[in-house]
Amino acid sequence: MALIVQKYGGTSVGSLDRIRNVANRIKALRDEGNQVVAVVSAMGGVTDKLIGMATELTSSPAEREMDVLLSTGEQQSIALVVMALHELGIDAVSVTGRQAGIRTTGSHTRGRINSIDPDLMNGYLKDGKVIICAGFQGLREDGMIHTLGRGGSDLSAIAVASALKADVCQILTDVDGVYTSDPRVVKDARKLPEISYDEMLEMASTGTKVMQSRSVEFAKKYGVVFEVRSSLNNNPGTIVTEEHDQMEAVVIRGVSIERSQARVTITGIPDEPGMSATILCCLAEAEINIDMIVSNIAYDGLARHSFTMHSNDLGRAQAALKPVLATLGGNSEVLTEAGIAKLSCVGIGMRSHSGVAAQMFKALGEAGVNIGMITTSEIKISVTVEEHQIEDAARVVHTAFELDKAPVV
Amino acid sequence: MALIVQKYGGTSVGSLDRIRNVANRIKALRDEGNQVVAVVSAMGGVTDKLIGMATELTSSPAEREMDVLLSTGEQQSIALVVMALHELGIDAVSVTGRQAGIRTTGSHTRGRINSIDPDLMNGYLKDGKVIICAGFQGLREDGMIHTLGRGGSDLSAIAVASALKADVCQILTDVDGVYTSDPRVVKDARKLPEISYDEMLEMASTGTKVMQSRSVEFAKKYGVVFEVRSSLNNNPGTIVTEEHDQMEAVVIRGVSIERSQARVTITGIPDEPGMSATILCCLAEAEINIDMIVSNIAYDGLARHSFTMHSNDLGRAQAALKPVLATLGGNSEVLTEAGIAKLSCVGIGMRSHSGVAAQMFKALGEAGVNIGMITTSEIKISVTVEEHQIEDAARVVHTAFELDKAPVV
Numbered sequence: 001m002a003l004i005v006q007k008y009g010g011t012s013v014g015s016l017d018r019i020r021n022v023a024n025r026i027k028a029l030r031d032e033g034n035q036v037v038a039v040v041s042a043m044g045g046v047t048d049k050l051i052g053m054a055t056e057l058t059s060s061p062a063e064r065e066m067d068v069l070l071s072t073g074e075q076q077s078i079a080l081v082v083m084a085l086h087e088l089g090i091d092a093v094s095v096t097g098r099q100a101g102i103r104t105t106g107s108h109t110r111g112r113i114n115s116i117d118p119d120l121m122n123g124y125l126k127d128g129k130v131i132i133c134a135g136f137q138g139l140r141e142d143g144m145i146h147t148l149g150r151g152g153s154d155l156s157a158i159a160v161a162s163a164l165k166a167d168v169c170q171i172l173t174d175v176d177g178v179y180t181s182d183p184r185v186v187k188d189a190r191k192l193p194e195i196s197y198d199e200m201l202e203m204a205s206t207g208t209k210v211m212q213s214r215s216v217e218f219a220k221k222y223g224v225v226f227e228v229r230s231s232l233n234n235n236p237g238t239i240v241t242e243e244h245d246q247m248e249a250v251v252i253r254g255v256s257i258e259r260s261q262a263r264v265t266i267t268g269i270p271d272e273p274g275m276s277a278t279i280l281c282c283l284a285e286a287e288i289n290i291d292m293i294v295s296n297i298a299y300d301g302l303a304r305h306s307f308t309m310h311s312n313d314l315g316r317a318q319a320a321l322k323p324v325l326a327t328l329g330g331n332s333e334v335l336t337e338a339g340i341a342k343l344s345c346v347g348i349g350m351r352s353h354s355g356v357a358a359q360m361f362k363a364l365g366e367a368g369v370n371i372g373m374i375t376t377s378e379i380k381i382s383v384t385v386e387e388h389q390i391e392d393a394a395r396v397v398h399t400a401f402e403l404d405k406a407p408v409v
Numbered sequence: 410m411a412l413i414v415q416k417y418g419g420t421s422v423g424s425l426d427r428i429r430n431v432a433n434r435i436k437a438l439r440d441e442g443n444q445v446v447a448v449v450s451a452m453g454g455v456t457d458k459l460i461g462m463a464t465e466l467t468s469s470p471a472e473r474e475m476d477v478l479l480s481t482g483e484q485q486s487i488a489l490v491v492m493a494l495h496e497l498g499i500d501a502v503s504v505t506g507r508q509a510g511i512r513t514t515g516s517h518t519r520g521r522i523n524s525i526d527p528d529l530m531n532g533y534l535k536d537g538k539v540i541i542c543a544g545f546q547g548l549r550e551d552g553m554i555h556t557l558g559r560g561g562s563d564l565s566a567i568a569v570a571s572a573l574k575a576d577v578c579q580i581l582t583d584v585d586g587v588y589t590s591d592p593r594v595v596k597d598a599r600k601l602p603e604i605s606y607d608e609m610l611e612m613a614s615t616g617t618k619v620m621q622s623r624s625v626e627f628a629k630k631y632g633v634v635f636e637v638r639s640s641l642n643n644n645p646g647t648i649v650t651e652e653h654d655q656m657e658a659v660v661i662r663g664v665s666i667e668r669s670q671a672r673v674t675i676t677g678i679p680d681e682p683g684m685s686a687t688i689l690c691c692l693a694e695a696e697i698n699i700d701m702i703v704s705n706i707a708y709d710g711l712a713r714h715s716f717t718m719h720s721n722d723l724g725r726a727q728a729a730l731k732p733v734l735a736t737l738g739g740n741s742e743v744l745t746e747a748g749i750a751k752l753s754c755v756g757i758g759m760r761s762h763s764g765v766a767a768q769m770f771k772a773l774g775e776a777g778v779n780i781g782m783i784t785t786s787e788i789k790i791s792v793t794v795e796e797h798q799i800e801d802a803a804r805v806v807h808t809a810f811e812l813d814k815a816p817v818v
Contacts, residue, residue, distance in 0.1 A: 016465055016466060019466065020466070053425060057489060057496060058492045058493070061492050061495075062491070062495055064502070065488040065491045065492055066488070068484060068488040069484075069488035072481035075484075076459065076478055076481050078477065079475070079478035082471065082477075083471065087466060093473070094473075094474055120552070143508060143529070
């Protein structure tokens with residue numbers, strides 16, 4: 001008998017039929033003798049409908065009230081899933097974020113989990129009940145209803161698994177697991193049986209959007225091993241866990257791609273302290289997420305900074321940078337380039353292997369793919385390429401590192 | 410400056426346009442310098458939709474989960490009303506039943522209000538905020554979400570008015586106030602400027618369903634004066650208050666009617682202690698609400714009991730009484746009659762006036778209306794008549810007591 005925490009997303013509970021399907025899956029686990037806690041999201045579409053009503057009433061709904069409004073979505077789905085379980089004869093009970101003891105902190109609509117008081121849930125488990133817990137929500141220190149922002153239900157599930165010392169934590173989603181690359185692009189992409197937290201984090205931040213980084217970070221911090229698997233079948237998914245020695249035998253775990261990127265380059269920056277901060281602050285104030293940052297001194301002794309961002313943000317970035325340019329001494333220019341994409345190789349094995357970059361660049365060169373910017377982290381190498389070449393680039397790099405073949409360990 | 414507690418029902422917040430209308434009404438009170446706390450119901454139709462989903466999943470949804478599910482309706486409407494107020498520049502904040510400090514007791518879906526801890530609301534009022542409070546819900550002693558059953562939002566409003574020591578409590582509804590009789594039946598029915606709690610209670614229990622009795626009882630117990638008025642216009646409504654001397658000058662306050670009644674008569678009951686209890690218990694166990702009870706000893710020395718109930722319950726009542734008949738000695742019969750209606754005259758003045766019944770029966774007799782059962786309370790006389798005669802009966806009694814004319818006091 002194991003204690004299994006599962007998370008079902010909005011698509012998995014998107015209709016009464018799907019809710020029945022979730023109930024049947026939980027019953028199957030129960031019938032095998034397991035204890036089950038399922039964290040569920042709002043029914044697909046409900047959150048968007050509520051947001052639509054709010055924005056029809058006011059162009060900028062107060063975040064406190066958005067939390068009150070949106071948290072009802074999960075509260076409805078927990079009750080409905082419990083009812084479907086009762087219909088199957090399963091003793092089940094719902095808990096809201098508050099009742100689950102999920103205590104949060106931070107601004108409205110962007111809560112962080114502070115602690116979990118699992119007493120009520122532990123009592124229910126002791127009584128043999130299945131627990132259906134509302135994801136995405138908690139109670140703030142001041143007694144206010146608090147939602148956790150994007151990816152919040154994953155975070156709830158991992159936190160609950162940690163607090164209850166669950167044996168298994170499963171994030172059930174509409175993909176089968178984490179792949180070596182996007183299977184729609186790279187036909188021979190392979191589902192990974194396991195991946196380390198750090199690799200998962202780098203994969204998430206480089207376009208493989210199975211989960212938000214914050215949930216993976218939380219799992220890493222509290223050592224919660226979890227599995228990403230499909231809610232539509234019973235295939236094993238991908239285990240996300242601490243790295244171990246065998247993992248390092250694999251140099252590259254996966255190749256991820258991110259499209260619709262744009263580059264902004266600022267030239268002629270005086271080589272003085274504080275210049276980079278000035279530029280980055282004005283982009284941060286405009287709430288523009290920048291990704292890669294490359295900086296170098298040009299031949300004229302003036303610095304040039306290049307950033308990448310989503311191409312949707314390019315116009316706003318140009319507007320935000322205009323007032324800064326004036327302060328840079330008159331020699332500065334803002335150059336922009338849209339239509340680029342990012343290709344990243346991720347793997348904890350690259351720490352102990354030299355020549356990974358060489359191998360990657362060689363494969364790209366042989367395929368006639370020109371490399372724009374390059375950045376590296378300890379376990380990742382990212383490059384920008386022309387967007388129209390990104391799929392070819394992914395395929396040749398995937399093949400170069402033999403990711404289509406299961407590693408021999 | 411007054412502290413005004415208002416209650417808006419589901420129809421009043423039934424669409425985003427109506428929510429904007431409520432916001433405008435609250436703004437008008439605010440602009441006059443008042444403090445406002447509005448208790449709101451779920452948007453019209455939302456509760457029914459949620460019940461529909463629940464009953465599609467299971468034929469008998471668990472009441473605990475119904476509370477979790479249905480309480481989301483009010484939680485959505487409070488957030489939306491606050492957003493509409495923000496759009497008008499009004500500083501407003503929502504509170505759920507839990508945050509309003511409404512502590513409840515009793516079974517799920519049928520909560521009773523135990524106490525209110527108004528600290529959070531008082532703080533908000535001190536900060537000059539308008540408060541929008543979720544009706545129909547509270548927090549049970551054990552931390553569970555609890556709904557208050559039918560008429561729950563009225564109850565919330567009256568309890569909140571009491572806890573906050575409000576100057577005014579307004580129950581805004583889709584009727585203009587309490588009338589001397591149903592204006593659809595009695596064309597010259599008159600809106601009452603005021604009515605006593607006891608009269609209101611008797612009117613509510615005899616078919617003038619402006620409010621559930623429990624809310625009126627609660628108001629009476631805690632001395633909360635409230636006004637029933639329309640949410641669609643600004644006409645003065647009916648003040649419900651303690652009786653005072655002037656009220657007694659009016660013998661009959663109103664004439665109410667209740668249709669679709671049925672009578673069940675059990676004959677041949679041995680005249681022994683406990684017989685009535687046996688019969689009533691079996692009806693209570695079958696959850697059949699009985700209204701009038703008339704009992705008498707017949708010529709044969711055996712008793713006969715007659716009850717009235719809604720005609721929808723007649724079949725279930727017959728089934729429930731079957732096993733009891735056998736225990737009554739074999740001489741008993743169950744006689745039933747559907748197609749009757751109840752007519753009641755209500756007025757605290759009748760306490761101090763004799764001859765009210767005589768005047769009522771005379772009017773009915775002159776109109777050729779035959780009287781079936783009769784019951785009386787201190788401030789009410791009820792009779793049953795053939796359903797097809799109920800409208801005529803109401804009109805002649807209404808005229809006999811000159812209810813079409815404003816009383817001279």
